[in-house]
Amino acid sequence: MISKTTIDRVYEESQVEEVIGDFVQLKKSGSNYKGLSPFTQERTPSFMVSPAKQIWKDFSSGKGGNAVAFLMEHEHFTYPEAIKYLAKKYNIEIEETEQSDEHKEAANERESMYLVNEYAKEYFKKIMLETNQGQAIGLSYFKERGFTAETIEKFDLGYSPDEWEAFTKTALDKGYQLEFLDKTGLTIVKEAEGDKPKRTFDRFKGRVMFPIHSMSGRVLGFGGRILTSDKKAAKYLNSPESEVYHKSKVLYGIYHAKQAIAKEDNCYLVEGYTDVIQFYQSGIENTVASSGTALTPEQIRLINRLTKNITVLFDGDTAGMRASLRGIDLILEQGLNVRICTFPDGEDPDSFAKSNTEEDLKEYLTENAQDFIRFKASLLVAEAKDDPVKKAGLIRDMVASIAKIPDTIKQEVYVKECSAIMDISEVVLFSTLAQLNAKESADQAKRKKQNPQAFEVVKQPTTPRVKVDQLFELERKIMSMLLLYGKEEEDFEDFVLKQNEFEELELVPETHRAKVFEKIYLDLQEDEVEFTNEHFQQLYYTIISKLNEDEEFKLENIINELDPEQSQHVTNILMDDDKYALARWDTKDIFVKSKKENLVKELSQTILSLRCYLVASKIEELKQQTKAEEVKNPMDVLQDVMDYHKLQQTLSKKLDRHIAVFNVGMGR
Incomplete structure (x- = not known):
């Protein structure tokens, strides 16, 4: 613990x-x-x-x-x-007690798989750095690639010994279960057949190892490269899909690149592990790889969290580039900006970075990265040459890519650029774009007709019919002011009934100074009001106690002490006002006032509104009682109704006075 x-x-x-x-x-x-x-x-x-x-x-x-x-x-x-x-x-030393066997057994399946992967990472590193075989084969390979000791350590590179069960036996001896060695794919299990007993094999036998990290640094799986010339074995081998490793949702190098991507506001996308590592070592840290798989929407969205700009790097293989254009369309579809940079024939990102200085590499990337439309046009024009039929197909292909872009302004800009490059009128291109958009709309309508239920899920939330729960909103507002301004000391004005010189009752203002939490507590106590929402009930007494006892009351301390469910409710309350900042009303010359600017009046008004609501509810409840046959003394109930009506009138007068003052204050 x-x-x-x-x-x-x-x-x-x-x-x-x-x-x-x-x-x-x-x-x-x-x-x-x-x-x-x-x-x-x-x-x-x-x-x-x-x-x-x-x-x-x-x-x-x-x-x-x-x-x-x-x-x-x-x-x-x-x-x-x-x-x-x-x-x-934050470089904080962890103090903890030894985990018991019971705690280890209680770890769920996902956590057990993470633990196995973490152990495997450390095992492969140790084998490479501390054994003769690891140093002679694994470490030598990485050094030949030009990787420094610091880089090798940074990316947790390792080596799996060229033995059938070396890793599996060691892991089992350390207490790791075969079930999770199998589920992570580190061990291949062959079940018993006939006279043959169950057998186990190391999946990555004789390979240099590249751990694949999540964005937070957890080891999700591995990539392994074979170093022998065995034609039957795959050059690269990845961990199989598992509960923790989904190839389509992971980008190699994202953990090390994330801060540089956000800082540079650009992400370089390459194909292989060594491309990423070599670029990182060369000073281009904002580099990730799709690990040899076709780019997926999930991977693009991972980048989208950090930047809107992607630069795709290709080697000189034209056929490979042509196949990768489909990935560029996917990037465009996600609303990102795409640039492409190619390397000279025979060069790839790894080799080019290795043979150039950091300054030369950065200069090359800056000068040779071009907009996707120019790149695609130059690539396809070379294929079409003087063939008019191919050129027509090429133009349609270009417009199809532009149609993927969700931003209509960008679409128009690219159409104009495509017109200049391809020497064809904008009218034709816009017409083609309109046809493609119309076809997409027709296809969508057809899909909807064939499977209407598939579209209901999307349609329903757009026009929700939500009945406002007035009581919940009032209680929520009180909790909000208690949390945000509980310690604030203010002058509160209440209206009390007093006889005037003519012996008539009238509302007279009285001012007293109190802290916000004291005002809320005393007012609710006076009316014997309890929160009806169970979450607010628990939070209310917790917050009141903290405010009363703790002179240095801090919101973050409260949130950290609450259980996750209560913490979620507090967060929802506290961040409610901040959602208006997302709309950037200030840019439209609309300025949303904070609660604090009218705290006193709004709090008094809210508590009075709560009182009015509760009295109205009580009157309705009593009215229903008079209709019930089992009521023994209906006149007594009617008298109660009349009394509550008088109270309701008084509260309404107080509320009207508060609203009037509140509106005057708003108009100043």
Whole structure:
């Protein structure tokens, strides 16, 4: 178990904007930061981070919380793993007791697979650096590629011995279960058949090893390269799909590249492991690879969290480039900007980076990266040559790519550029674009007709019919002011009934000074009001106690002490106002006032509104009782109704006075 001292230090030193900034590109928005949601597919930012409150909120998915909650949601960490990750990030020494066997057995399947992968990574590194075979074969290979000791350590490179069961036997001896060695794909298990007993083999026998990390640095799987000239064996071998490793959702090098991608606002996309490593060592750290697989929408969205700009790097193989153009269309479809850079014949990113200085490499990339439309045109024109039929097909191919772009302004710009390059009128190109868009709309309508239910899920949320729960909203507003301004001391004006000189009752204002939490507590106590929402009930007494006892009340401390469910509710309340910043109303000369500017009047008005609501509910309840046959004394009930009506009238007068004053204050 991790000690409370360590946990407290982690919460105290970690900064939510720094933690999330490692995974999502954040941009300053007033006192907060905003970015694209890492949990949904969106093109307009709905993700907000508050450094002052040390919390985040994703308005598209409804998720929210502190830095630990983000890591648990985004990286699927357990609570202890999230704490350990933050401790490592902020160089905090972890104090913990030895895990018992019971705790080890309680670890779920995913965590067991992560543990196995982590052990395998360390095993392969140790074999390469500390054994004769590892040094002679694995280490020599990496040094021949020009990788330094620092680079080898940075990317956790290793070597799997050329023996059938070396890794498997060692892992089993260390207490790792064969079930998880099998599920991660590190071990191949052949079940018993007839007289043949069950057998096990190391999947990566005799290969140099490239661990594949998640964006947070967890080992998801491995890539292994064989060094012999065995024609029957695949040159590169990847871990199979598993609970923790999904090839289509992973980019090699993203863990090491993420900060550089966000800083440079550009991502270089290459094909292989060594391309990434060589570029990183050469100073181009914002480089990732699709690991030899066709680029997928999931991989593109991973980059989209960090930047809108991708530069795809190709070697001089024209056939390979032609096949990769499909990936470029996918990037365009996701709304990203694409540039392409090719290397001279016989060169690839790895070899070119190795034979050039950092300065020359950067200069080459800058001078030779070209917009996708020019690249695609030059590539396809060479294929079409003087064949008019091929040229017509080429133009249609170009327009089809432009049609993938969701931004209509960009579409028009590219059409004009394509017109100049291809020497064809813009009218023809726009006509072709319109035909393609019309066909796509028709195809979509056809798909909808064939399977209408598939479209209902998308359609329903756009026009929700939600009945506003007035009581919930009032209680929520009170909780919001309690959390945000509980310690603030203000002058509150109440209206009390007093007799005037004519012995008539009238509402007279009285002012008294109190802290916000005291005002809320005393008013609710006076009316014997209990929160009806069970989450608010629990939070209310927790917050009141903290405000009363703790002179140095801090929101982030409260959030860190709550259980995840309560923490989520608090985050939703605290970040409610911040969602307006996402719309950037200030750019439209519309300025949304904060609650604090009218805190006193709004709080008094809200409590009075709550009282009015509760009295109206009580009157309705009594009216229903009078209709019931079992009521013994209906006149008594009617008298109660009349009394509550008088109270309702008094409260309404108070509320009207508050609203009048409130509106005057707003108009100043």
